[in-house]
Amino acid sequence: MTNQAQQPCLKVIPLGGLHEIGKNTCVFEYGDDIMLVDAGLAFPSDGMHGVNVVMPDTSYLRENQKRIRGMIVTHGHEDHIGGIAHHLKNFNIPVIHGPRLALAMLTGKMEEAGVMDRTILQTVAPRDVVKVGQHFSVEFIRNTHSMADSFSLAITTPVGTVIFTGDFKFDHTPVDGETFDMARLAHYGEQGVLCLFSDSTNSEVPGFCPPERSVFPCLDRHISQAEGRVIITTFASSIHRVAMILELALKNGRKVGLLGRSMLNVIAKARELGYMRAPDDLFVPIKQIRDLPDRETLLLMTGSQGEPLAALSRISRGEHPQVQVKTTDTIIFSASPIPGNTISVVNTIDRLMMLGAKVVYGKGEGIHVSGHGFQEDQKLMLALTKPKYFVPVHGEHRMLVCHSKTAQSMGVPAENILIIDNGDVVQLTPDSISKGEPVKAGIELLDASRNGIVDARVLKERQQLAEDGVITMLAVISTDGVMAAPPRVNLRGVVTAADARKLSLWAEREITWVLENRWQQLSRNSGGKAPDVDWMGVQREIEIGLQRRLRRELQVEPLIICLVQPAPGGTPAYKGRADAEPDTRPAPRGGRGGGRDDRRERPERVDRGPRAERTAPAPEPRRELAAVGAAPAAAKVEEPELEGRTRRRRSAAAG
Ligand SMILES: [Zn+2]
Ligand SMILES: [Zn+2]
Numbered sequence: 001m002t003n004q005a006q007q008p009c010l011k012v013i014p015l016g017g018l019h020e021i022g023k024n025t026c027v028f029e030y031g032d033d034i035m036l037v038d039a040g041l042a043f044p045s046d047g048m049h050g051v052n053v054v055m056p057d058t059s060y061l062r063e064n065q066k067r068i069r070g071m072i073v074t075h076g077h078e079d080h081i082g083g084i085a086h087h088l089k090n091f092n093i094p095v096i097h098g099p100r101l102a103l104a105m106l107t108g109k110m111e112e113a114g115v116m117d118r119t120i121l122q123t124v125a126p127r128d129v130v131k132v133g134q135h136f137s138v139e140f141i142r143n144t145h146s147m148a149d150s151f152s153l154a155i156t157t158p159v160g161t162v163i164f165t166g167d168f169k170f171d172h173t174p175v176d177g178e179t180f181d182m183a184r185l186a187h188y189g190e191q192g193v194l195c196l197f198s199d200s201t202n203s204e205v206p207g208f209c210p211p212e213r214s215v216f217p218c219l220d221r222h223i224s225q226a227e228g229r230v231i232i233t234t235f236a237s238s239i240h241r242v243a244m245i246l247e248l249a250l251k252n253g254r255k256v257g258l259l260g261r262s263m264l265n266v267i268a269k270a271r272e273l274g275y276m277r278a279p280d281d282l283f284v285p286i287k288q289i290r291d292l293p294d295r296e297t298l299l300l301m302t303g304s305q306g307e308p309l310a311a312l313s314r315i316s317r318g319e320h321p322q323v324q325v326k327t328t329d330t331i332i333f334s335a336s337p338i339p340g341n342t343i344s345v346v347n348t349i350d351r352l353m354m355l356g357a358k359v360v361y362g363k364g365e366g367i368h369v370s371g372h373g374f375q376e377d378q379k380l381m382l383a384l385t386k387p388k389y390f391v392p393v394h395g396e397h398r399m400l401v402c403h404s405k406t407a408q409s410m411g412v413p414a415e416n417i418l419i420i421d422n423g424d425v426v427q428l429t430p431d432s433i434s435k436g437e438p439v440k441a442g443i444e445l446l447d448a449s450r451n452g453i454v455d456a457r458v459l460k461e462r463q464q465l466a467e468d469g470v471i472t473m474l475a476v477i478s479t480d481g482v483m484a485a486p487p488r489v490n491l492r493g494v495v496t497a498a499d500a501r502k503l504s505l506w507a508e509r510e511i512t513w514v515l516e517n518r519w520q521q522l523s524r525n526s527g528g529k530a531p532d533v534d535w536m537g538v539q540r541e542i543e544i545g546l547q548r549r550l551r552r553e554l555q556v557e558p559l560i561i562c563l564v565q566p567a568p569g570g571t572p573a574y575k576g577r578a579d580a581e582p583d584t585r586p587a588p589r590g591g592r593g594g595g596r597d598d599r600r601e602r603p604e605r606v607d608r609g610p611r612a613e614r615t616a617p618a619p620e621p622r623r624e625l626a627a628v629g630a631a632p633a634a635a636k637v638e639e640p641e642l643e644g645r646t647r648r649r650r651s652a653a654a655g
Contacts (some may be wrong), residue, residue: 010159012197012391012426014209015441016040016056018420019397021201021338022079023443024054026164026393030157033133034064036071036093037153037164043083045340049462050447051454055083056422058090069133071119073098073149074166076105077237084445085113087323097130097138098123101149101239104269126151126181126269142181145170146212146371148239148275154184159430160194163385167199167394169373170210170380177238185384188441193196195428196387199393201372202402208376210369212240217524218366219244219334228328230295231357233312234335236266238371239275241334242300246278249298256282257289259311259323260302281493286322294328303334306344314349327356334367375406382410389433390417391426464559469493471503471550472561475511475542478571479533481519483511484565485574494558504616506553508576510545514538535564 010030022042044051061068061216067584071093073081083101087093089108102125110116125132126142139154145167158647163185170180202209223230234241242263249256256278270276274436289297304314312331314320323330331352337345352359361368372394373381382390390412392403397419404417418426418433423441427434445454454462465471470492476485487507489500493635496503520539523531542562551557595599 007311007429008158008299010157010162010428012162012195012428013060013439014393014420014422014424014607015058015060015439016042016422017079017084017425020192021394021396023054023056023083024080024294025058025083026153027061027490028136028157028162029067030133030159031137032067033069033135034061034067035132035136035155035161035183036061036079036414037081037612038070038652039087040077040165041086042079042308043340044445047466048459049466051445051459052099053082053446055086055446057289057440057444058087058437060423060441061087062091062219066371068093068302069136070095070097070130071155072096072130072132072138073102074164075099075145076102076148077147077167077538080167081106081109085109085115086405087555088115089113093119093637095120095122097124097132097140099124099140099151101147101270101273103149103235104273106265108265108269109593114138114489124151126178127184136171138186141184142175143168144178144180145169146240147180148176148270148510152185154188159428160189161188162428163188163193163198163387165198165381165485165608167372168202168377168381169212169371171209171213173211173213177211181288182384185381189384189386192265193242193385193387194430195386195389195391195426195433196382197380197393198403199315199379200378200392200399200403202370202374203378203395204398204425205374209372209374212369212371215241215247215367215369216244217371218247219332220251222330222332222360222365222367223254223298225247226295226358227361228326228330229297231299231312231315231329231331232334233301233332234368234401235304236260236262236302238335239266239270242267242270243276243278245298245300245334246276246282249300250278250282250602252298254296254298255284255289255341257284257297257299259286259299259320259514260437263300263302263311268459278571289322292492294326295357299323303348304345305341306332306346306348307341308344312352313348316348316355318355325352325357328475329357331357331359332367333361336368336387337362338416341534342384353520371553378403378406379410382407382412385484388416390562391420392435413562435505461559464557465493468556469495470559472563473507473546474563474565475507476565476567476571477515477538478567478573479523480569481515481523482567482571482573483508483515483576484571486576487511491558494556496554496556498554506549507546510542510549512576513545513567514541530567533566535566539564561611584588
């Protein structure tokens with residue numbers, strides 16, 4: 001803001017896509033105008049239980065939605081368009097300009113989300129120039145990538161021209177014949193490029209990225225040599241790859257069965273728009289596929305990333321209703337695992353091999369090439385655009401660092417390069433680049449419905465459930481602050497050396513502690529018969545206490561759920577069990593004040609009841625027994641008879 005007051009500057013704020021691969025979302029801002037470039041999603045990492053997709057935190061856009069003038073889409077990959085339909089539920093985008101194929105795919109997502117009326121979709125052709133707001137004009141420059149109909153952007157702003165590469169590699173023999181419009185890049189390079197934002201995905205890989213066509217002969221060899229069925233998995237959105245596989249099926253006299261929703265959707269869209277040419281009779285519905293001879297069958301399916309619900313993963317587990325693996329099958333993984341998916345991919349490969357199939361996978365086979373340029377592609381981009389400033393994007397941190405070294409080797413001074421994180425603000429003027437005050441950036445996790453947000457607390461709870469199990473605990477507490485029955489403790493999925501008796505004892509101690517030290521804050525005498533008790537607060541206090549104790553004593557962190565069953569005032573106190581073992585709790589817990597900590601050092605005697613079992617049954621509080629004494633903790637009461645056994649009478653004050 002201060003900078004803006006002195007000299008107007010262009011701000012470029014990535015909200016996702018940095019220090020990660022995925023959810024690319026970039027904000028361009030000048031004066032009162034905001035223009036978005038792409039809005040993608042990412043897939044969850046291990047430990048994000050029940051999370052389907054990861055979105056960037058868009059608080060910044062929600063707060064500034066009045067200034068959003070439009071969006072530019074570079075291409076139709078999920079990490080670039082997968083967030084748009086979701087965001088449209090939260091803020092409006094007046095217009096979205098993008099390639100035909102990407103917008104066709106986006107339309108399906110928007111229809112599903114019911115947000116078709118929230119924006120206008122404008123299809124662009126190569127070299128089209130669109131104006132967004134007062135300050136931005138964007139030229140779409142055809143580039144080459146694993147997805148068809150992909151663009152780099154030349155964004156002209158009041159401070160100069162920015163080249164935003166989008167995802168790219170230099171493929172001089174593209175499958176669809178649409179070559180990289182390098183002449184336009186060179187044109188802007190000649191005119192002067194203020195800053196280049198360039199794809200860093202493969203910045204660690206030396207050399208040029210091989211052309212997509214190079215996989216054709218390798219795939220052909222495997223398909224033509226296959227004795228039985230051919231099963232191929234790849235990303236549905238790798239349009240060129242899918243187009244080649246269809247071409248090879250035709251060439252080798254095999255009919256194609258498609259499995260997986262995205263595979264069916266993408267191929268239908270791409271054929272409809274002419275990005276893939278294949279005769280209708282090449283395809284056979286999956287239900288009829290078993291009527292064909294194996295040698296005339298090719299199954300193309302999702303699951304290249306080992307996604308548990310995708311077709312190939314289900315087949316590998318023998319859970320697919322229509323397709324079972326045969327020992328004569330040749331199964332080809334024409335994709336490489338996204339980092340993070342490696343384990344599920346190799347597990348799928350193992351299972352398929354154990355079923356006896358021939359599995360073709362891995363780098364040496366020549367059946368997959370990346371859609372992102374290597375170091376030499378990145379150098380060519382720098383050479384053509386000759387930028388004054390450089391910001392590596394679309395990559396994990398080490399990739400950004402590596403890309404910045406490449407730029408330096410090409411003569412871009414180190415001080416003209418910024419390595420940034422999501423939420424950082426790049427401030428550009430005609431003669432400066434700097435980092436401004438960052439904006440809020442983070443993640444939003446969506447569950448399978450894509451409506452429910454899995455917040456940090458829910459995620460933490462799921463992690464606890466998965467890793468340390470759950471302990472539920474029922475406490476019976478009367479409205480006048482008396483523990484009226486022994487707590488009932490129940491464990492699920494908890495591995496612990498401590499027996500249930502010890503856990504019950506600890507639970508008792510936490511309840512007693514809360515009643516002695518927190519009851520006054522948590523209950524309010526409203527003048528009526530019974531005091532107002534903040535039962536939720538009581539539960540939380542007990543949960544927190546037990547949580548800390550378990551972490552300290554057992555080094556486990558199960559999810560703890562405490563339920564309090566309120567008992568009427570006057571219910572006699574259950575005085576807890578004596579135990580020979582002293583409470584070793586070393587330090588009072590945070591915020592404790594005026595607690596009777598001396599109680600903690602009191603040795604307690606053991607009552608070996610039936611609660612040494614995993615589930616301790618809680619007896620009904622014996623309400624007919626009258627409480628004696630007003631101060632609950634110090635009350636001396638008649639011992640209620642529990643489960644047919646007489647508990648030892650003890651007064652807390654007697655310790
Ligand atoms: Zn892409
Ligand atoms: Zn991408």
